[in-house]
Amino acid sequence: MLLSLKLSYKSATGQDYQAGLPPRDLVLINNGTTKEEDEDFVDPWTVQTSNAKGVDYDKLIVRFGSSKIDTDLINRIERAIGQKPHRFLRRGIFFSHRDMDQILDAYENKKSFYLYTGRGPSSQAMHVGHLIPFVFTKWLQEVFDVPLVIQLTDDEKYLWKDMTTEKAYEYAKENAKDIIACGFDINKTFIFSDLDYLGTSTGFYKNVVKVQKHVTFNQVKGIFGFTDSDCIGKISFPAIQAAPSFSSSFPQIFDGKENIQCLIPCAIDQDPYFRMTRDVAPRIGQPKPALLHSVFFPALQGAQTKMSASDPNSSIFLTDTPKQIKTKINKHAFSGGRDTIEEHRKYGGNCDVDVSFMYLTFFLEDDDRLEQLKQAYTSGELLTGELKKVLIETLQPLIAAHQERRKQITDEMVKQFMTPRKLDFEF
Numbered sequence: 001m002l003l004s005l006k007l008s009y010k011s012a013t014g015q016d017y018q019a020g021l022p023p024r025d026l027v028l029i030n031n032g033t034t035k036e037e038d039e040d041f042v043d044p045w046t047v048q049t050s051n052a053k054g055v056d057y058d059k060l061i062v063r064f065g066s067s068k069i070d071t072d073l074i075n076r077i078e079r080a081i082g083q084k085p086h087r088f089l090r091r092g093i094f095f096s097h098r099d100m101d102q103i104l105d106a107y108e109n110k111k112s113f114y115l116y117t118g119r120g121p122s123s124q125a126m127h128v129g130h131l132i133p134f135v136f137t138k139w140l141q142e143v144f145d146v147p148l149v150i151q152l153t154d155d156e157k158y159l160w161k162d163m164t165t166e167k168a169y170e171y172a173k174e175n176a177k178d179i180i181a182c183g184f185d186i187n188k189t190f191i192f193s194d195l196d197y198l199g200t201s202t203g204f205y206k207n208v209v210k211v212q213k214h215v216t217f218n219q220v221k222g223i224f225g226f227t228d229s230d231c232i233g234k235i236s237f238p239a240i241q242a243a244p245s246f247s248s249s250f251p252q253i254f255d256g257k258e259n260i261q262c263l264i265p266c267a268i269d270q271d272p273y274f275r276m277t278r279d280v281a282p283r284i285g286q287p288k289p290a291l292l293h294s295v296f297f298p299a300l301q302g303a304q305t306k307m308s309a310s311d312p313n314s315s316i317f318l319t320d321t322p323k324q325i326k327t328k329i330n331k332h333a334f335s336g337g338r339d340t341i342e343e344h345r346k347y348g349g350n351c352d353v354d355v356s357f358m359y360l361t362f363f364l365e366d367d368d369r370l371e372q373l374k375q376a377y378t379s380g381e382l383l384t385g386e387l388k389k390v391l392i393e394t395l396q397p398l399i400a401a402h403q404e405r406r407k408q409i410t411d412e413m414v415k416q417f418m419t420p421r422k423l424d425f426e427f
Contacts, residue, residue: 014219043225044269045160047296047306052334052353054303057095057268057295064271066096066293073100080104081143088136088294091361096268098278099290103263107144112427113261114254115140116244116289118151119179121171122161126178127315128395129297129307131402132362134182136294137265147188147253147423150179151244155194159233169195176414178318181406184417187424190253191417194240201420203256204249210284211239215276223272241270242277245289252420257427261287268293269306298358302334318403322396329356329388329395336377337384348380349387356384356391363394 006017013023040055041048049055061068069089077100078085088094103113117137119130141148152175154168161168172193179191198204220226220235243249247260254260264274271293278288296306299314307315313332316325336354338344351357351374364370373390376382 010218012218012222014216014222042269044272047269049304052302052304054298054358055296060268061096064096064268064275066098066268066271066291069095069097069100069292073097076101076104080107083143086136086139087365087367088132088362090367092295093132093362094136094265094292094294096293097291098274099288100263100292103261103290106261111261112146112425113144113263113290114146114247115148116151116262116264117148117266118153118241118244119175120153120156121168121175122157123309124171124174125309125317125319126175127307127309127317128359128363128399129315130178130309131182131318132294132297133265133267134179134184136292138182138184140263140265141185141188145188147425148184148190149244149250149253150184150189150191151241152176152191152193153237153241155198155233155240156237158195159231159237165195169193172196173411173414173418176417177406177409178402180409180413180417181402183405186413186417189417190250190420190423191414192420193418196418197420198240201249201251203251204243207243207246207249207284207286208239211242211277211280212236214280214283215239219276223276238273238276241273242280245274245277245281246286248286250420253423254427255422259287260427262289263292264289265292266294267296267306269296297362298355300328300332300334300355302355303353303358316395316399318399318406320399322400325395325399326392329392330385333359333388333391335384335388337387338380341383344383345380349377349382349384351377354384354387356387359391360387360394363398364390 009017015023040059042055042060047055074085074089077089106113115137117133137148152172154172157163157171158165158168176191217235220238224238226235245262245264247254247262248258271291274289274291281288299305299307301314309315313328316328334353334355336350336352336357338347338349357374357377360370360373373382373387377387
């Protein structure tokens, strides 16, 4: 019986059982739900919960084995950069981390790092939820003055979706325009498509192969839920998303220097990839990447699912007109208000489930104004229609300004961002 248990342990973790030692840095995603946890399902492709407030992130921190971003860490970031932390940190939108304290230790000792984030180009138009990691990454790039690599996983979309490689690459280039429109510094940013870059970079492919060698089929099945009928491209893909975590994947940027620490801002559903990466890193002589995790951006219909580009009514796209934005919010945004005005005035609205209020926590910069809106809505003084109006007036100019910046971005500029080159930074 013990032998069979040891075999089950090895098939779930990919590691031999050692008494008293938990699996190394590999917290399984546990998509098989237990009675208490049957409300949340989170993996890199699906986010679902039965709770109108959204995913229970405290539970997710425990399940994934990450650390909460607490007030001490936020204060430390503020001291390191000498300015007010981003609203995403102040409001708990980036709420969990792995080894951020190590990044700050190094930074305080004048030792630099680089940033890595990405996007899976599944559609031509991106929605507002896709902006979250890029808005935050741009802020990190500015305040820490570090280089950044952005991976466009067009190969992943080809493997998972019903599309051609040509279409996936075309979407990658279109999405790159939206990403560039966020205002990244061309001298410190390299954007690359996997379909394009992988074949030209020896350093990158060497790291892919090293990761592939150190991850078993049982491990990827345990972490990602792959089955025997999944194509072998899916099974080997996690190594491709892992490779940018190592500076030796970009010899032209870092002058061939290895062991430069990497910081990855991403939504927490991407964490399984990097748990795997962190498990492998020491075994291939590389530093473990550090991570900052964000919450999911809720669909208009409510926080039970994240916003999806494939459902036009669940999303506000970066291509939407002011009229479309207004109609979508008024018609589809889930309300935390009461059934009648009388009841609402008497009992007040529920900000915890109201999608318009959730969106304002992402996009309204003024902390005091947000608190005023919360008090007014909770007390019943502010009606749902009025709260939606505030959101419409916040999003319309924000998206119009993005569209204006995107118009200025030419194919030539995209080509410059996507050309492998030394970035303007000395390590």
